[in-house]
Amino acid sequence: MLTNHPTLLAFLQISKKVATMDLSKKQILSKGKRLLINAALKLTADTRNLNGLSLRELAREAGLNPNTFYRHFKNIDELGLAILAEIAGRIRQPLRDLRRQAAESITGKLLNDTDWERDPELSFRKSMEVTKATVGLFFDYAADNADAIILGVREQHGASPILRKTIREMMQGFANDMAEDIQQLNLLPPIPNRVLQEVSESISREMFQLSMDYIERPNQRQDIIRKAEKFITTVMIGTTTLHGYGPLMGQALQAFQQEWASTDQEPELSSL
Amino acid sequence: MLTNHPTLLAFLQISKKVATMDLSKKQILSKGKRLLINAALKLTADTRNLNGLSLRELAREAGLNPNTFYRHFKNIDELGLAILAEIAGRIRQPLRDLRRQAAESITGKLLNDTDWERDPELSFRKSMEVTKATVGLFFDYAADNADAIILGVREQHGASPILRKTIREMMQGFANDMAEDIQQLNLLPPIPNRVLQEVSESISREMFQLSMDYIERPNQRQDIIRKAEKFITTVMIGTTTLHGYGPLMGQALQAFQQEWASTDQEPELSSL
DNA sequence: AAGTAAGGTATACAAACGTATACCTTGAAA
DNA sequence: TTTCAAGGTATACGTTTGTATACCTTACTT
Numbered sequence: 161m162l163t164n165h166p167t168l169l170a171f172l173q174i175s176k177k178v179a180t181m182d183l184s185k186k187q188i189l190s191k192g193k194r195l196l197i198n199a200a201l202k203l204t205a206d207t208r209n210l211n212g213l214s215l216r217e218l219a220r221e222a223g224l225n226p227n228t229f230y231r232h233f234k235n236i237d238e239l240g241l242a243i244l245a246e247i248a249g250r251i252r253q254p255l256r257d258l259r260r261q262a263a264e265s266i267t268g269k270l271l272n273d274t275d276w277e278r279d280p281e282l283s284f285r286k287s288m289e290v291t292k293a294t295v296g297l298f299f300d301y302a303a304d305n306a307d308a309i310i311l312g313v314r315e316q317h318g319a320s321p322i323l324r325k326t327i328r329e330m331m332q333g334f335a336n337d338m339a340e341d342i343q344q345l346n347l348l349p350p351i352p353n354r355v356l357q358e359v360s361e362s363i364s365r366e367m368f369q370l371s372m373d374y375i376e377r378p379n380q381r382q383d384i385i386r387k388a389e390k391f392i393t394t395v396m397i398g399t400t401t402l403h404g405y406g407p408l409m410g411q412a413l414q415a416f417q418q419e420w421a422s423t424d425q426e427p428e429l430s431s432l
Numbered sequence: 433m434l435t436n437h438p439t440l441l442a443f444l445q446i447s448k449k450v451a452t453m454d455l456s457k458k459q460i461l462s463k464g465k466r467l468l469i470n471a472a473l474k475l476t477a478d479t480r481n482l483n484g485l486s487l488r489e490l491a492r493e494a495g496l497n498p499n500t501f502y503r504h505f506k507n508i509d510e511l512g513l514a515i516l517a518e519i520a521g522r523i524r525q526p527l528r529d530l531r532r533q534a535a536e537s538i539t540g541k542l543l544n545d546t547d548w549e550r551d552p553e554l555s556f557r558k559s560m561e562v563t564k565a566t567v568g569l570f571f572d573y574a575a576d577n578a579d580a581i582i583l584g585v586r587e588q589h590g591a592s593p594i595l596r597k598t599i600r601e602m603m604q605g606f607a608n609d610m611a612e613d614i615q616q617l618n619l620l621p622p623i624p625n626r627v628l629q630e631v632s633e634s635i636s637r638e639m640f641q642l643s644m645d646y647i648e649r650p651n652q653r654q655d656i657i658r659k660a661e662k663f664i665t666t667v668m669i670g671t672t673t674l675h676g677y678g679p680l681m682g683q684a685l686q687a688f689q690q691e692w693a694s695t696d697q698e699p700e701l702s703s704l
Numbered sequence: 705a706a707g708t709a710a711g712g713t714a715t716a717c718a719a720a721c722g723t724a725t726a727c728c729t730t731g732a733a734a
Numbered sequence: 735t736t737t738c739a740a741g742g743t744a745t746a747c748g749t750t751t752g753t754a755t756a757c758c759t760t761a762c763t764t
Contacts, residue, residue: 192741209591212484214721225743227723232741310589317585317644319481324648362638362663369637372589376596391634398670464711486751497713499753504711 189242193232195222197243204314205307210240211319240315240323247308248330254301256337262293263345276349280405287347288393295367295388299381302371313372331368335360348396349405359399366391461514465504467494469515476586477579482512483591512587512595519580520602526573528609534565535617548621552677559619560665567639567660571653574643585644603640607632620668621677631671638663 189197199221204210213236219226233239266289275283302309316327338360342348348356367388374384461469471493475485485508491498505511538561547555574581588599610632614620620628639660646656 190741207591207593209481209484212481212591215723216721224741226721227744228742230723314589314591317582317589319479319484319586321479358659358662359666361659365641366634366637369641387630390630394631394670394674395666396670397673398666398668401669401673402666462711487753488751498751499714500712502753 189246190232192222192224192228193242195224196229196232196239197246198222200239200243201307201311204311209314209318210243210311210323211236237320237322240320241326243311244315244323244326244330247312248333250305250308251301251312252330252333252337255298255334256341258297258301259290259294259338259341259345262297263290263347266290266293272346275346276405280349283346283349284400288396290345290347291392291396292389295385295392298367299371299374299385299388303375306375309368309371309375313368316368331361331364334364338364349400349403351399351403355399355403359395363392363395461518462504464494464496464500465514467496468501468504468511469518470494472511472515473579473583476583481586481590482515482583482595483508509592509594512592513598515583516587516595516598516602519584520605522577522580523573523584524602524605524609527570527606528613530569530573531562531566531610531613531617534569535562535619538562538565544618547618548677552621555618555621556672559668562617562619563664563668564661567657567664570639571643571646571657571660575647578647581640581643581647585640588640603633603636606636610636621672621675623671623675627671627675631667635664635667 196218199218200210200213203213203217203221215229215236216226218239219229233242267286312327312330315323316331318324335357339353339356342356342360343353370384370388374381377384468490471490472482472485475489475493476482487501487508488498490511491501505514539558584599584602587595588603590596607629611625611628614628614632615625642656642660646653649656
């Protein structure tokens with residue numbers, strides 16, 4: 161019997177506590193924390209940044225006494241970290257699901273890792289369709305979770321060093337996921353992992369940037385989607401070409417060229 | 433004689449006034465404005481954002497009476513706009529100069545627009561060297577003007593809608609410049625203007641994002657430079673390939689592949 | 705020489721802020 | 735059943751803030 165081992169006992173106790181909390185409210189956070197986080201998300205969404213919030217204002221919005229804030233957080237930064245943890249949960253896994261969903265709906269079954277040798281052209285075409293579907297779903301998701309996206313992007317280069325650092329790590333995590341998914345779903349031919357990782361970083365960055373525009377400028381959404389699709393396509397073609405797969409997909413490239421020929425010539429509509 | 437024309441007279445008077453102001457201080461801004469702008473740049477540089485500043489704090493830093501603020505600005509947003517105008521001047525033209533400087537130092541004389549037909553491979557290689565030089569100079573410039581860059585990037589998705597809008601327009605301006613320079617310096621083969629514009633937008637966005645890392649993480653600078661170079665190369669190869677120039681530069685691509693083969697395999701060093 | 709606009713100052717005050725201290729409620733552990 | 739920690743409240747105080755009012759100086763304009 162190991163149940164007398166002190167560390168194990170401690171672990172069991174913690175597990176039990178977490179389990180109870182999970183059952184009680186189906187979320188780990190206590191009521192006050194929830195209220196304060198929601199208040200912060202609401203207040204920052206439009207024209208505020210986190211450290212422009214006063215904790216009195218926060219408490220007011222949450223319907224709590226100002227001092228209650230201290231029961232949950234030492235300062236605003238700590239609140240910020242809790243919010244980021246919440247956001248990560250709201251975004252990270254859904255993003256992966258969304259990619260798988262897109263991949264499966266396009267390719268029927270997933271792309272096979274030998275497909276790139278047998279028919280690189282078709283593989284690339286399918287892969288780009290998956291990309292398009294993913295882009296669409298991502299922007300939808302971003303618009304649905306506007307408050308979280310706004311806060312995240314806003315604080316990415318915001319005033320608090322610790323939040324900046326945390327967000328950098330989150331973004332790195334997103335990029336890791338993307339790289340892993342590209343590999344697992346065979347969205348690109350075999351390419352060194354480091355390269356995949358860096359390409360994914362650039363693409364995530366651009367996607368989050370564009371999603372801010374997507375949220376803020378509803379009448380530009382179609383154009384933003386097109387931009388994102390084209391950006392990713394360009395980067396992926398650049399990457400594959402750089403790694404020697406260029407000559408193999410000649411026909412597919414022509415198809416892309418034709419597809420964008422019309423929009424490429426359009427005059428810039430400088431609206432708003 | 434036209435000198436009696438009222439509008440012209442008015443114009444001459446304004447010209448005279450501007451000229452005098454220019455002479456008196458070699459800058460258009462009055463002393464108080466200067467002090468307040470500098471104070472704001474100093475205070476926001478590290479761990480603040482613009483609308484987290486109080487105007488009393490600003491005045492204190494500037495060595496002025498709190499009320500003096502109102503002699504120059506209606507509110508913090510107006511101060512912000514003045515700062516952005518200042519930043520634009522500090523960045524826009526220098527950026528163009530820097531690109532020309534890089535281009536001329538690499539190519540001796542500028543690339544000719546027929547070079548891409550005659551020897552696309554050499555043209556691309558030269559073009560990429562110009563890119564590298566530009567990236568290096570840009571990051572240096574960013575580090576030297578850290579306060580301006582930080583404020584700009586921070587407020588790009590910051591709390592104030594009007595500043596956001598202004599910065600969006602500034603970024604668009606930078607992208608326009610870049611597209612124009614790519615064309616004038618023949619850094620890419622003939623490509624539709626719209627495409628050039630959009631590629632430039634993506635590259636500027638990424639460059640400013642990376643420049644924040646460059647500023648904040650001095651010990652990662654070499655790696656960040658490499659990432660930027662590689663990103664731009666990838667995008668440019670993607671763009672040219674998409675527009676049918678791929679087959680023409682086969683050899684050059686292999687050169688790039690080899691150049692990055694070593695770094696591509698390196699393990700991720702997850703420092704700090 | 706007088707007038708005027710721009711830039712700077714001094715004083716004042718209500719409002720909002722962060723936070724300290726102390727007390728109350730409740731649910732679960734002992 | 736008592737104990738106790740967690741979460742919430744009430745009151746209070748010193749600071750800082752935005753801004754109003756009024757006055758002063760300087761440099762041009764006329």
